[in-house]
Amino acid sequence: MNRALxxxxxxxxxxxxxxxxxxxERQRARVRWQQSxxxxxxxxxxxxxxxxxxxxxxxxxxxxxxxGSSVLDDVLTHSVKPDPxxxxxxLELGRLELPKMGFGSxxxxxxxxxxxxxxxxxxxxxxxxxxxxxSAPEAKGKVSVPAEKMSSAAGRDSSKKRKADKMQNTKVFxxxxxxxxxxxxxxxxxxxxITTEQARTKNNTSTPTTNNRETSADSPKENSKxxxxxxxxxxxxxxxxxxxxxxxSLAERVRREKISERMKYLQDLVPGxxxxxxxxxxxxxxxxxxxxLQRQVEFLSMKLAAVNPRLDFNIDDLFAKETIPAxxxxxxxxxxxSEMTNPAYLQFNPVQQVAACCGFEMGLNSPDMxxxxxxxxxxxxxxxxxxxxxxxxxxxxDADLQNLLNLEFHQEKSISFPYQPFTxxxxxxxxxxxx
Amino acid sequence: xxxxxxxxQEFLKRWMRGLQRCxxxxxxxxxxxxxxxxxxxxxxxxxASARNGKTSWSRALIANASRDNDNRILAERxxxxxxxxxxxxxxxxxxxxxCNRKIRSKKILKRSCNSVRRVRKGTHLPHQKVLAKSxxxxxxxxxxxxxxxxxxxxxxxxxxxxxxxxxDYITYLQAQVDVMRCIASATxxxxxxxx
Numbered sequence: 001m002n003r004a005l006x007x008x009x010x011x012x013x014x015x016x017x018x019x020x021x022x023x024x025e026r027q028r029a030r031v032r033w034q035q036s037x038x039x040x041x042x043x044x045x046x047x048x049x050x051x052x053x054x055x056x057x058x059x060x061x062x063x064x065x066x067x068g069s070s071v072l073d074d075v076l077t078h079s080v081k082p083d084p085x086x087x088x089x090x091l092e093l094g095r096l097e098l099p100k101m102g103f104g105s106x107x108x109x110x111x112x113x114x115x116x117x118x119x120x121x122x123x124x125x126x127x128x129x130x131x132x133x134x135s136a137p138e139a140k141g142k143v144s145v146p147a148e149k150m151s152s153a154a155g156r157d158s159s160k161k162r163k164a165d166k167m168q169n170t171k172v173f174x175x176x177x178x179x180x181x182x183x184x185x186x187x188x189x190x191x192x193x194i195t196t197e198q199a200r201t202k203n204n205t206s207t208p209t210t211n212n213r214e215t216s217a218d219s220p221k222e223n224s225k226x227x228x229x230x231x232x233x234x235x236x237x238x239x240x241x242x243x244x245x246x247x248x249s250l251a252e253r254v255r256r257e258k259i260s261e262r263m264k265y266l267q268d269l270v271p272g273x274x275x276x277x278x279x280x281x282x283x284x285x286x287x288x289x290x291x292x293l294q295r296q297v298e299f300l301s302m303k304l305a306a307v308n309p310r311l312d313f314n315i316d317d318l319f320a321k322e323t324i325p326a327x328x329x330x331x332x333x334x335x336x337x338s339e340m341t342n343p344a345y346l347q348f349n350p351v352q353q354v355a356a357c358c359g360f361e362m363g364l365n366s367p368d369m370x371x372x373x374x375x376x377x378x379x380x381x382x383x384x385x386x387x388x389x390x391x392x393x394x395x396x397x398d399a400d401l402q403n404l405l406n407l408e409f410h411q412e413k414s415i416s417f418p419y420q421p422f423t424x425x426x427x428x429x430x431x432x433x434x435x
Numbered sequence: 436x437x438x439x440x441x442x443x444q445e446f447l448k449r450w451m452r453g454l455q456r457c458x459x460x461x462x463x464x465x466x467x468x469x470x471x472x473x474x475x476x477x478x479x480x481x482x483a484s485a486r487n488g489k490t491s492w493s494r495a496l497i498a499n500a501s502r503d504n505d506n507r508i509l510a511e512r513x514x515x516x517x518x519x520x521x522x523x524x525x526x527x528x529x530x531x532x533x534c535n536r537k538i539r540s541k542k543i544l545k546r547s548c549n550s551v552r553r554v555r556k557g558t559h560l561p562h563q564k565v566l567a568k569s570x571x572x573x574x575x576x577x578x579x580x581x582x583x584x585x586x587x588x589x590x591x592x593x594x595x596x597x598x599x600x601x602x603d604y605i606t607y608l609q610a611q612v613d614v615m616r617c618i619a620s621a622t623x624x625x626x627x628x629x630x
Contacts, residue, residue, distance in 0.1 A: 248549075255595065262598040269605055280571060283578035286601060290585050293608035300615040301478065305470035307622045 442485075442610045449481035450614070478615065482607050491596070492604045495588020542593070 239245035243253070263282055267273040270289045276282050454477050483493035582597065583589040586604050589597055 301475040
């Protein structure tokens with residue numbers, strides 16, 4: 001379709017001659033557009049098509065007998081009402097220029113040899129403001145300058161639009177309307193892919209930004225997450241082939257992708273969620289898990305309250321006398337210990353023990369696993385280590401911890417663990433109380 | 436995310452500190468329920484303060500704790516010297532909660548308008564698919580409502596942030612459960628050994 005357009009423009013360009021003023025104007029504008037366009041303006045491919053469609057419509061007016069192809073006819077029938085803010089600016093220019101140029105106008109905005117480029121560059125820039133080409137203040141400045149040069153009220157409106165803050169509703173509405181209308185044309189043409197390809201081929205310099213996604217109605221929070229552009233106000237999306245390019249559906253799709261990404265994280269976190277794929281099922285599992293965790297917290301705090309009549313949790317005391325070796329594959333804790341000075345170390349030691357112990361516990365959370373854990377005899381080194389839980393000078397402690405860790409690390413996690421006899425009973429008691 | 440062990444360490448530290456502050460100041464003996472409340476509250480606040488107001492649920496926890504008067508004193512004691520700053524920060528975000536309410540009502544309005552608009556546009560799917568879709572949507576909505584009630588401070592969030600908050604909250608709950616279980620078992624052991 002585009003090629004047909006290009007051919008047409010070439011044909012029509014042949015005989016005619018554009019007036020100097022328009023050519024100069026257009027060349028200047030073109031230079032600026034190109035600058036802005038290579039300056040990182042990310043173009044939604046959505047809008048290039050309709051702008052061309054509009055221009056083709058203008059052709060059609062001039063071309064005698066409407067000898068355009070059937071494609072053109074389709075385009076005409078589906079041509080959309082121009083965006084009040086922007087397109088009319090270009091269109092008016094087109095209409096203004098065309099009578100002067102006669103057939104030679106060809107690409108309505110085309111300077112003679114550069115007609116095609118102009119065409120595409122215009123289409124690019126016309127897509128620029130609605131996509132709210134970001135940050136690039138240069139883009140804004142440069143695009144607004146040619147607009148003003150065109151000196152149409154519509155042009156001024158469009159520049160205002162570009163300068164407008166994204167949060168202003170009017171802009172959003174205009175954008176939405178424009179997008180809706182354009183997307184209708186696009187969707188019916190099924191041209192989204194082609195335009196995106198065209199945009200992509202011409203958009204090499206701004207490909208880094210193509211990963212951004214566009215939404216007009218997203219919350220500021222999501223926009224602030226956007227990232228790569230200077231002012232992360234907008235994320236730009238490419239409409240995929242065969243998918244609706246409605247702004248609403250684009251935003252929806254972005255939102256849905258984000259949600260599914262987060263759900264994947266949740267799947268990793270919540271045990272037993274791997275087989276469930278639907279959102280409702282996943283949510284169900286999550287709810288159950290959160291509820292069970294909350295209930296556990298309630299129960300455990302009750303238990304702690306019962307066990308401790310005076311609420312005096314003296315951790316040093318607790319772990320000095322207890323045989324809870326700090327065995328787990330929690331190397332970070334050991335790393336921490338080696339960094340600390342002695343007093344700090346002694347203070348944190350119990351903390352690490354608890355953390356390490358909890359790290360172990362986390363690995364074997366379910367009572368089933370606890371039951372299955374084999375109760376092997378305590379090997380000698382562990383007994384010695386347990387004796388060492390009395391306050392020891394740090395170096396030996398470190399060595400012991402390292403030993404335990406190494407041993408633990410080399411063994412399988414689910415198998416024999418030093419405080420087997422104790423934990424057997426502990427788990428059993430836990431089971432009793434939890435059931 | 437953060438490593439679970441560092442999370443637990445942090446939690447434990449703060450929790451113990453808060454408990455000590457609480458028990459040192461109160462002279463009388465508390466009954467079991469009170470103790471349980473204190474334990475739970477201190478644990479919650481410990482974690483919430485560890486997040487330093489970055490996550491919404493932590494702020495909501497602190498806000499809830501400081502809302503009831505009798506809890507407030509306890510909470511302040513537990514939080515210790517930094518309580519003023521924290522509560523101030525939370526109260527400013529509580530202001531956003533009321534804004535969130537406004538936003539929420541606006542969203543509901545918008546959603547209803549959108550749904551009306553969409554219905555008018557008409558769907559191209561056969562009836563069964565439409566039915567299935569609506570059922571699925573309703574299920575998901577119901578569940579999101581439940582989840583919103585579960586996660587503290589979750590009522591005013593949109594789905595995406597709700598899921599993030601849930602992620603964070605779940606990691607916190609897991610850490611809390613593990614630490615508590617460990618300490619419970621240790622104290623039990625100690626008591627058993629002492630007897």
